[in-house]
Amino acid sequence: MTALCWIGLFAEGYDLGVFGAVLPGLMADPVWKLSPVEAGMLASSALIGMFIGGFLLGTLSDQVGRRRCFLGCIALFSAATGLAAVAPTPLLFALCRLVSGIGVGGMIPVASALVTEFAPPERRSREYAMMYSGYSIGIFAAALAGFFLLAAHGWRPVVMLGAFPLILLPVLAFLLPESPDYLMRAGREDRARAVADQFGVALAHGMLPSDRRKPAWSDALRIFAHGNRQATAGFWATTFLGMVVVYGLNTWLPQxxxxxxxxLGPSILFLGVFALASSVGGVVLGLAADRWGRGPTIASAFTMGAGAILMLSHHWPLGVTYVVVAAAGVGSVSAAVLVTAYLASYFPSDLRATAVGWCLSFSRSGAIAGPMMGATLAQLGWPVATNFYMFALMALLSAGAILCVPRKKA
Known part of the structure; x- marks a missing residue:
């Protein structure tokens, strides 16, 4: 299951990372003639779609099942990315990116629920981090595609590669099982037990056919109920601030x-190093979280990230800069990944994708603010170092916010 979800997250990572990889080419396009603010608005169009997709598809997967939503998300964002590659105007490009963002926004809550429900409890953080490494490697692949193709062939072939997952969709449909927890809630007890036996999954304690009822959309409001409010507030604040950092740097780091x-070459590769380091760092942080606890591990990672981002405000030798960029990736993307893993394991299975989807949808406002903040600073002509000061502050505030989440009782 982790491997199947890794493929989905790889495709999503490419879809999101490709914009940052082709941004220098977009801004140099002699026909479109984009300003920094217009480029920031194009980046934010996908994030608006992700806001919609997280709310809608995260909740929907708790109602109709993980499998259908997972496959639907891949089909939607891959097809829309292919259309974006041939868009004749910035407006149509933005519309395609918005539709793509809807699919991307649903992918993380659905994949999070699947991995959490199939992984042994004592290995959930590391399994989740391994799955999410696909996202970072997808961004790295986008950076590599930009490095090799952008200068010679322009931005369109780099974006078109994002449609490739459509070819894999039949294979994923054949291999991907439905969540046993969902099957039990849907009354398909025999199938649930067969899948659970096949994958070595323990069915949720107390989940009996007699307890079944048709889920309602109003159930989503339980994340705000007494006993969940403080945790919800802590997760939402952490993800909002973290997304400002992650998406701000993902979009604007090369520029x-x-x-x-x-x-230009090293500038694009900085994005690749940022992503690749975060994929490895996520697994390391997952191991640390399983041993020492998620909250302290996440807070420490964000604090380290703030320090690394501050270091980027100075001009270092190229080799040193690659190392600092790698540390910034671990202290931002890897830390944010672990927040989602923590969130997915915090809530019960019938609320899991909803909790993740709603939290991440709220955090998309931070993901929109990050690129727009970078665009505004560029438009104002402020010193380059100002970008790093602002992103470092957001990372430090994320470290404080995650410590506000109450420890979950056993």
Whole structure:
């Protein structure tokens, strides 16, 4: 299950990372002639779609099942990305990115629920981090595609590669099982037990056919009920602030580093290093979280990320800069991944995808604010270092917010 969800997250990572990888080419397009603010608005169009997708598809997967929503998300964002590659105007490009964002927004809550429900409790953080490494490697793949194709062939072929997962969809449909927890709630007890036996999954304690009832959309409001409110507030604040950092850097890092005096090739590769380090760092942080606890591990990671981002405000030798960028990736993307793993394991299975989807949808406002903040600073002509000061502050506030989540009682 982790491997299947890894493929979905890889496709999502490419879809999101490709915009940052082609941003220098988009801004240099002689026909579109984008300003920094217009480029920021194009970046935010996908994030608006993700806001919608997280609310809608995260909740829907708790109602109609994980499998259908997982496959539907991949089909939606891959097809829309392919259309974006041939969009004749910035407006149509933005509309395609918005539709793509709906599918992307639903992928994380659905995949989070699947991995959490199939992984042994003592290994959930590391399994989740392994699954989510696909997202970071997808961003790295987008950076590599940009490095090899952008200068010679322009931005459109780089974006078109994001439609490739459509070819894999029949294979994923054949291999992907439904969640046993959902099957039990749906009254398909025999099938639930067969899947549970096949994958070595323990069915949720107390989940009996006699307890079944048709789920209602109003059930989603339980995340705000007494006993959940403080945790919900802590998770929402952490993810909002973390998304400002992650999406701000994902979108603007190549352009910021180029403005700081680095050549185009290294500037694009900085995004790849940022993503690749976060994929490895996520697994390391997952191991640490399973051993020492998720809250302290996440807070420590965000604090380290703030320090690394501050270091980027100075011009270092190229090799040193790659190391600092890697540390920033671990202290932002990897930390944010672990927040979602923590969230997915915090709530019960019938509320899990809803809790993740609603939280991540709220945090998309931070994901929109991050690119727009970078665009505004570029438009104002402020010093490059100002970007890093702001992103470092957001990372530090994330570290404090996660510590507000109450420890879950056994």
């Amino acid at each position: 910021i580093m180029r403005s700081a005096g680095y050549d």
